[in-house]
Amino acid sequence: RYLPVITTLHGTDITLVGRDRSYLPITRFGIAQSDGVTAVSHYLRRTTCETFGICEIQVIPNFINGEEYARRPRPELRERFAPSGEKVLVHISNFRPIKRAPDCVEIFARVLERVPACLLMIGDGPDRARVEWLVERYGLTGRVHCVGKQPNIVDFLSIADLLLLPSEMEAFGLAALEAMACEVPVIASRTGGVPEVVEDGVTGFLLPCGDLAAMAEAAIRLLQDDALRREMGRRARERALAQFSSERIIPMYEAYYREVLARTSEARR
Numbered sequence: 001r002y003l004p005v006i007t008t009l010h011g012t013d014i015t016l017v018g019r020d021r022s023y024l025p026i027t028r029f030g031i032a033q034s035d036g037v038t039a040v041s042h043y044l045r046r047t048t049c050e051t052f053g054i055c056e057i058q059v060i061p062n063f064i065n066g067e068e069y070a071r072r073p074r075p076e077l078r079e080r081f082a083p084s085g086e087k088v089l090v091h092i093s094n095f096r097p098i099k100r101a102p103d104c105v106e107i108f109a110r111v112l113e114r115v116p117a118c119l120l121m122i123g124d125g126p127d128r129a130r131v132e133w134l135v136e137r138y139g140l141t142g143r144v145h146c147v148g149k150q151p152n153i154v155d156f157l158s159i160a161d162l163l164l165l166p167s168e169m170e171a172f173g174l175a176a177l178e179a180m181a182c183e184v185p186v187i188a189s190r191t192g193g194v195p196e197v198v199e200d201g202v203t204g205f206l207l208p209c210g211d212l213a214a215m216a217e218a219a220i221r222l223l224q225d226d227a228l229r230r231e232m233g234r235r236a237r238e239r240a241l242a243q244f245s246s247e248r249i250i251p252m253y254e255a256y257y258r259e260v261l262a263r264t265s266e267a268r269r
Contacts (some may be wrong), residue, residue, distance in 0.1 A: 004035040011171025036260035040172040041193030063249035069181035078159040087117040090160040095125025103166040105134040110216035157182035181240040183233035203236035
């Protein structure tokens with residue numbers, strides 16, 4: 001009995017080949033031999049088509065469980081990091097260089113000049129040491145907290161006032177989607193698939209990658225305007241549930257899997 005193979009592209013394949021072209025033949029072979037291919041964003045589909053010459057790809061975005069990813073009261077956690085009512089900025093990543101985690105410290109240092117705040121750096125990886133070095137260099141110990149990997153991200157998003165996502169590249173931007181579901185506006189680089197998730201000026205602000213001054217200004221604007229921040233948070237959750245809920249996306253996967261099964265069965269008759 002023939003078992004069809006469906007490959008889902010999340011972006012690592014593209015960045016891997018971008019770093020080392022020797023991976024291109026084997027990666028192309030794996031994709032080409034699949035009976036069906038999906039990608040999590042239109043950006044990733046276009047890039048895969050350009051890189052590998054394979055363009056028959058179904059775009060099915062990432063999704064969230066709206067019941068699990070929802071803002072809920074966590075007063076004890078907020079008291080732990082912001083005992084005097086400081087605003088809470090959050091960054092979530094694997095701290096690889098492409099995520100530009102040190103930029104968050106640079107942005108936060110600018111924000112802190114005008115807004116009482118703290119920054120929670122969630123995750124771990126190669127750039128954590130540089131992040132911690134910058135925290136010491138700017139005298140931000142006690143204001144920036146590197147809390148490592150956390151099993152309950154929703155707890156931290158529930159106390160966040162905004163998410164910083166200054167990545168050089170994101171095939172989709174899952175951290176942004178998770179934040180939006182928890183009513184957290186996003187300050188992000190206008191790169192990759194992020195504009196397909198974050199609606200600029202509606203659910204957050206998109207700015208050129210590396211423009212730390214502009215990102216800081218956008219953050220300050222949101223943190224100083226509670227009404228605007230709450231409205232963006234409301235719209236963020238609304239968009240997350242309307243466009244990326246598991247109830248909407250899982251049936252898209254199921255329909256595509258049925259289509260591939262039918263196509264491969266017909267081809268082998």
